[in-house]
Amino acid sequence: MNHAAHHGPTTTRERPRPDDATRPAPVGIVIATRDRRASLAVTLRHLLALPERPEVLVVDNASTDGTRAMLAHDFPQVRVLALPFNRGALARTHGVRALDTPYVAFSDDDSWWAPGSLRAAARHLDAHPRLGLLSARTLVGPAGTADPLNDLLADSPLGTATDLPGTQVLGFLGCAAVARRTAYLDAGGYHPLLFFGAEETLLAYDLAARGWGVTHCPDVVAHHHPDPRxxxxxxxxxxxxxxxxxxxxxxxxxxxxxxxxxxxxxxxxxx
Structure with missing residues (x-):
């Protein structure tokens, strides 16, 4: 099953690969963005300061606000995948295909990962080979308020499994998830029919149908600063x-x- 047909991006800009002595964590980060260069810049400053030094890939959904120029000028160390038109959530799948890290964390252009969380996610994925995707605990806004979704996921009736960490779930927040790259691609990624908005549940169903575990692991933390408007x-x-x-x-x-x-x-x- 492969929902995410590849239509080919127009251009890519690669950052230099690190040598063995400075190799980053096994978790890369994919950010899908469109016309939100100011908030994207804030996100990138947080991600580039992480102690795990993850590889960061921005997939630009045909922005018209100067996003690509800003990235080239202010963040030359960040890889950019420029799509010829807006692919919605499928931009994440383009990003997963472009990365070669075994694990992929997803951020939006208004979210970032807490220091140490990507390392914790990698430990879970290393130790549990059936784990396909883990959902993080999400803290919202400058006050770090717990997202109500955290409790819903933690109280999932699916409970625990002996070969998985955390609580089994069939849903997650797209900007607070870390996936095993092979599992994500095996499930086909995000369905093209949904574009954006509540697109995560179908992917969780498809991962579970392929035998992959989807769990909520609250020791992995993402920060989300959505536009209040x-x-x-x-x-x-x-x-x-x-x-x-x-x-x-x-x-x-x-x-x-x-x-x-x-x-x-x-x-x-x-x-």
């Missing part, structure tokens, strides 16, 4: 993708029930 149309996109996920992967009775529930939600939404 409301995103027009976001609730509708999330509902659409939740509905598509249900019909693509779940049994008919579940898909019908989810359709009724989401339709009722949409009718109550004033937006």
């Amino acid at each position: 409301p995103r027009t149309g976001r609730p509708a996109v999330v509902r659409r993708n939740e509905l598509l996920t249900a019909w693509l992967r779940r049994p008919l009775p579940y898909a019908l029930a989810r359709t009724r529930a989401l339709t009722a939600d949409a009718r109550r939404d004033p937006h």
Whole structure:
């Protein structure tokens, strides 16, 4: 199964490979971005200061705000993969294919990893060969407020498995996940139909269907600083993708029930 057909980026800019004495951690970082150069610059400063010294790859979804020029001028040590048009979440799959690290951490252009967390994630992945993806604990904003999703994941009814760390889950936050590269590609990456918005659940389903473990490991921490302004149309996109996920992967009775529930939600939404 390979949802992410390769349409070919236009250009790439490679950073020099380190020698053996300064080899970075086995976790590389992929960032998908579009037209958010100011917040991307903040993210990169945090990521480049990590003690693990990860390789960082920015996949630019055809930005028009000078993102590529900013990267070339201010962050020449960062690899850039420039896509000819906006691929949404599929940009992450282009990034995974371009990296050759065994593990790939995902950041958005408004999120970064806590120092030491990538090392902790690598330890989990090294010690548990069936682990395909781990979901981190997410802290939001300057105050480091715990994301409500943390508790939902920690309380997952799937419980634990003897050959996996943490709690088994069937969901995660896209900017707070670390994947085994081979597992991600084996599952096909993000589905092209979903683009962006609640795209993670379908990937979690596909990883589990291929026998890979998906777990929540709260000792791995990501910081998320989302723009506080409301995103027009976001609730509708999330509902659409939740509905598509249900019909693509779940049994008919579940898909019908989810359709009724989401339709009722949409009718109550004033937006």
